Amino acid sequence: MTQIDPPQATSRQPVLFVGHGSPMNAIEDNAWRRQWQDLGRQLRSRPAKPRLILCISAHWLTNGWALTAMDVPRTIHDFGGFPQALFDQRYPAPGAPALARSISEQVRQPGIQEPLWLDDGEWGLDHGAWSVLKPMFPEADIPVIQLSMDYRRPPAEHLAVGRQLAALRDQGVLIVGSGNVVHNLRTMRRDAADHQAYEWAIEFDRVTAGHLAAGRTDALADFQQMGAVAQMAHPTWEHYLPLLYAAGAVGDDETPTFFNEGFQGASISMRSAIWG
Structure with a gap:
């Protein structure tokens, strides 16, 4: 079995779960984006920056992985219905076909055990x-690979894939799950402040944070x-599943540090976490 690179003691990377919320967070000067920028500066200043970013996004669902x-x-x-400035955004990070092939050999799909x-x-x-990723790594000089999710499969299998990803951290891979701890677009209130949320949203966010801690x-x-x-927190749960990959x-012996605790529109939790 091949590896991305010979493991080095200094190359072990953290794990991130990022609540991404509205696409407008990518270009608006708000507290969420500023925290992403600060975190990116910290990660880029580490002795060994990531060799590769493996991102699990709520927005790529496939049959199989x-x-x-x-x-x-x-x-x-x-997305649709947003200003042209958002559609003008580009993130020209390179891919990494050889590394994708290496990861595919190291991780097996639950149930069928195929690469x-x-x-x-x-x-x-x-x-x-x-x-x-653009606010965190604006230079776009770190290769990025996305991992899809098979929405048909039970949550435990998504967690099982996440557990297989753990070994990649020692090969210089930064794992980033991108979704939301609470995500209900149907009940959004655009006039709500960042500290305001429905009781059910607060409860689900609180219980989930307790499990993570x-x-x-x-x-x-x-x-x-x-x-x-x-x-109520997840009428569909594609935005929750990336959290399972990160936690897996x-x-x-690792405990999370939470950041961006708060809500958008009263029904989207922006809670994010970093381990390691």
Whole structure:
């Protein structure tokens, strides 16, 4: 089995879960984006910056699990109704086809135990990826690979894939999950302040933060046990699933540091976390 690079003691990378919220956060001067910028400066100042970024975005759903494997991933504007300035955004980070092939050999799809599939042209970097990576790494000089999610599969299998990703951290890979701890667009209130949210949103965010702080990863995968609260927090759960990949890639001795705690529109949690 090949590896991306011989592991080095200084190359172990952190794990991030980023609440990305509105696509406008990519270009607006707000507290969320400023925190992404500050975090990026910290990561770039480490003795060993990432050799590769592996991003799991809420916005790429496939049958089975796939990796982008093109030389130059295109910038995907997978939204509508926003200003032209947002559609003008580009994130020209290179891809890494050889590294994608290496990762596909190291990670197996749950159930069928096949390597991850390789996508050499159809996808690229959707806004779940570039909207947070561009503020953090504006030079776009670190290769980026996206990992898709098979939405048909149960949450426990997404967590299982995340656990397989843990070994990549020692090969210089920064793992970034991009979604939201709470995500309900149907109930958004655009006039709400960042500290305002529905009671069910606050409850789901609080319980999830408790699981993360205590390292209860299996409980994270059982989020639907919260019943009506979980249903309100995630009418569909594609924005929750990236959290399972990030939490799965974390060691038992690692605890998260939370940042960007707050809400957009009363029903989107911006809570983010970094481990390691």
